[in-house]
Amino acid sequence: MPDKAGNRFSHVKPGDTVFEAEGLRDFFLYRDLGIADATGGKVIAQLVKANIAPKDGTGWHHHVADFHIVYMLKGWARFMYGTEETLVAAGDCVHQRPGIVHYLFDYSEDMEYLEIAGPADFKTIEAPGPCAIPPVTPWK
Numbered sequence: 001m002p003d004k005a006g007n008r009f010s011h012v013k014p015g016d017t018v019f020e021a022e023g024l025r026d027f028f029l030y031r032d033l034g035i036a037d038a039t040g041g042k043v044i045a046q047l048v049k050a051n052i053a054p055k056d057g058t059g060w061h062h063h064v065a066d067f068h069i070v071y072m073l074k075g076w077a078r079f080m081y082g083t084e085e086t087l088v089a090a091g092d093c094v095h096q097r098p099g100i101v102h103y104l105f106d107y108s109e110d111m112e113y114l115e116i117a118g119p120a121d122f123k124t125i126e127a128p129g130p131c132a133i134p135p136v137t138p139w140k
Helices: none
Strands: 028-032 044-050 061-064 067-074 076-081 084-089 093-095 102-107 112-118 123-126
Touching: 061 102, 067 084
Parallel strands: none
Antiparallel strands: 028 044, 044 112, 061 123, 067 093, 067 112, 076 084, 076 102
């Protein structure tokens, strides 16, 4: 039964949803955690993991979101946030402030992160890059 704000209780177990290739990037797999449905689209929570080795990465972009965090569960990813290279490793949490231009350009084979953003249907907008991207580390 939803509350006055339209939120419902949700409990998703590991076998309830599976990783799928149908997401923003074809080189990642996504596992829905049921939060978008439970919050009436106010928030999305999903697991994202590496699917294939990085080539070009995400490209420079920003998200139209009020709130966006990435919590790295396994492995690592290299991001550019503006002109700053940032290594995000297992256990790290990043708050991507609204509108920050960024580029995920390299990641480990075992990379997996929890992404939480609001609203659930946040948009991704390509943007000009403020600098060059460092080289990618090839998978062995």
